[in-house]
Amino acid sequence: MRRRTVLSAAGAALAMLALGGTASAQEAMKIGLILPMTGPFASTGRQIEAAVKLYMQQNGDTVAGKKIQLIVKDDTGVADVTKRLAQELIVNEKVGVIAGFGLTPLALAPAPLATQAKVPAVVMAAATATITEASPYIVRTSFTLPQATVPMANWASENGIKKVVTLVSDYGPGIDAEKAFSGAFSAKGGQVENMRVPLANPDFSPFLQKVADAKPDALFVFVPSGVGAQFMKQFVERGLDKSGIKLIGPGDVTDDDILNGMGDVALGAITTQHYSAAHDSPENKAFVEAFKKANNGMRPNFMAVGGYDGMHLIYEGLKKSNGAGGEALVNAMKGLSWTSPRGPVTIDPQTRDIIQNIYVRKVERVNGELYNVEFATIPNVKDPVKAAKSN
Numbered sequence: 096m097r098r099r100t101v102l103s104a105a106g107a108a109l110a111m112l113a114l115g116g117t118a119s120a121q122e123a124m125k126i127g128l129i130l131p132m133t134g135p136f137a138s139t140g141r142q143i144e145a146a147v148k149l150y151m152q153q154n155g156d157t158v159a160g161k162k163i164q165l166i167v168k169d170d171t172g173v174a175d176v177t178k179r180l181a182q183e184l185i186v187n188e189k190v191g192v193i194a195g196f197g198l199t200p201l202a203l204a205p206a207p208l209a210t211q212a213k214v215p216a217v218v219m220a221a222a223t224a225t226i227t228e229a230s231p232y233i234v235r236t237s238f239t240l241p242q243a244t245v246p247m248a249n250w251a252s253e254n255g256i257k258k259v260v261t262l263v264s265d266y267g268p269g270i271d272a273e274k275a276f277s278g279a280f281s282a283k284g285g286q287v288e289n290m291r292v293p294l295a296n297p298d299f300s301p302f303l304q305k306v307a308d309a310k311p312d313a314l315f316v317f318v319p320s321g322v323g324a325q326f327m328k329q330f331v332e333r334g335l336d337k338s339g340i341k342l343i344g345p346g347d348v349t350d351d352d353i354l355n356g357m358g359d360v361a362l363g364a365i366t367t368q369h370y371s372a373a374h375d376s377p378e379n380k381a382f383v384e385a386f387k388k389a390n391n392g393m394r395p396n397f398m399a400v401g402g403y404d405g406m407h408l409i410y411e412g413l414k415k416s417n418g419a420g421g422e423a424l425v426n427a428m429k430g431l432s433w434t435s436p437r438g439p440v441t442i443d444p445q446t447r448d449i450i451q452n453i454y455v456r457k458v459e460r461v462n463g464e465l466y467n468v469e470f471a472t473i474p475n476v477k478d479p480v481k482a483a484k485s486n
């Protein structure tokens with residue numbers, strides 16, 4: 096009974112905010128950054144927070160006459176907590192933007208609140224294709240798994256790989272990766288078998304044993320950022336590094352945050368993704384250098400670039416909307432283009448997803464450290480799931 100009263104009071108507050116426009120005609124624009132800062136996905140929170148703070152350091156905290164105020168909250172990787180924090184930030188703190196969102200369930204949970212309160216939600220990490228369809232106020236600066244994965248299927252089929260086993264974390268992005276790979280690879284005549292491993296506390300060993308027995312040309316892997324090291328350890332323990340089975344997948348498994356600690360087992364892994372710390376451009380060199388300098392030498396990964404670009408999107412959107420929030424700010428974000436550390440990007444005005452280059456990369460040792468070295472570029476890739484729907 097009490098719970099219902101509290102909830103409906105919060106609902107009324109959200110509705111009033113929507114009617115009155117967010118946070119009235121203020122001088123401040125508060126941004127609520129909700130991230131997993133603790134728990135198994137804390138590396139994502141750490142990377143994004145560092146990148147957001149770097150962007151603010153480099154670009155100041157006044158945009159279109161508004162003082163930008165950042166509020167960072169730890170959702171511990173639990174979706175109910177993300178939702179509660181989003182509600183508190185919107186109702187009590189009157190934030191004009193919510194942002195961050197480390198995993199798919201954490202991005203989906205607050206989507207209805209963003210819609211109801213007309214508060215833009217900038218998704219900087221989560222990558223299941225459908226997320227942007229959960230609210231017209233969601234704009235994404237990370238990527239989608241199908242966007243990163245279809246180029247992997249094409250590369251594999253063009254490079255003599257005929258039989259593949261896929262092994263993915265059993266939730267949104269993993270299932271997206273499995274479907275995107277299997278669909279594109281089998282359309283080109285490839286043979287594919289699918290396996291899924293639980294997201295929480297994964298034990299890869301029994302699956303890796305099956306892979307060793309099936310003897311495919313390649314093992315396609317998706318695990319979320321941070322989990323790749325654990326996977327690689329079990330890959331070696333099962334002797335798969337000596338089996339001749341090639342390791343391929345979207346770039347999450349050879350995440351820059353942990354790649355250098357994996358050792359020689361990672362050498363030669365072929366992945367496709369939108370960001371490598373080794374990306375050869377002046378913008379990226381400056382980004383990597385400044386990020387490392389501000390964070391005790393930590394190497395930025397693809398999550399960091401999602402956070403950095405997310406802040407850029409908010410700043411440029413506010414300039415274009417003359418400091419207005421709500422629907423005006425989302426509309427201002429649509430169609431924006433810029434040169435990111437990852438390369439050229441555009442916010443697709445139809446889908447609010449990011450259009451970007453996908454690079455084919457190989458893990459190599461460069462100056463003593465392991466990197467994903469890009470060797471081919473597929474330019475201006477849209478999320479293929481939404482592109483197919485709009486045809």
Ligand code: DHB
Binds near residue numbers: 320
């Ligand atoms: C998601 C999380 C990740 O850490 C990642 O690398 C890709 C996708 C997600 O939950 O959407």
